[in-house]
Amino acid sequence: EAGVAQSPRYKIIEKRQSVAFWCNPISGHATLYWYQQILGQGPKLLIQFQNNGVVDDSQLPKDRFSAERLKGVDSTLKIQPAKLEDSAVYLCASSFKLGQGRGDTQYFGPGTRLTVL
């Protein structure tokens, strides 16, 4: 079974530029999460989707970050414009169902390391 796929693996941009990250969850997983991991810290949830609907985006900086999950499968996370403090690893995770016993184990992708200069 293929795992969670993310691209690109690395991205370097200048501040005020735009960037987009892509995530393909494990086949059949209804729930998709985007986490931001700043160097030296644990990941922090940015947004959570259940199918193509948003469950939790309370910590998403909506003035510059946006995310979508069209058709309830792939998802993209966009930053526009980027700031220096957005330098981080962006992790995508998926789970089969929301809060359904062992089926809710979250599986993570390899992440995208973003550097904003």
Add this chain to the structure above:
Amino acid sequence: AQTVTQSQPEMSVQEAETVTLSCTYDTSESDYYLFWYKQPPSRQMILVIRQEAYKQQNATENRFSVNFQKAAKSFSLKISDSQLGDAAMYFCAYRRGIYNQGGKLIFGQGTELSVKP
């Protein structure tokens, strides 16, 4: 709000020895799950072990076991017969239960484990 604290930024263990990583959490909820994730330099977050709060029995997975002290809100990870491949950043994480619309993981700051040959 729920919080997770890992008070050991770094730990070191000799190969084949046993090491214990500490984690404490704060919550007023009774239905929740606790996890230990491993993050090697490749950045892929890998689930090590999970514990349901309603279970009194401590979870075990091969060389990995936990000491879950619900009243003390403590959740430590014991790694027995440490191997070089165990070297990584370890994160403790909390997730609300299904009856509390569980979803996002709340992570601690991480503990960097090094294994000496």
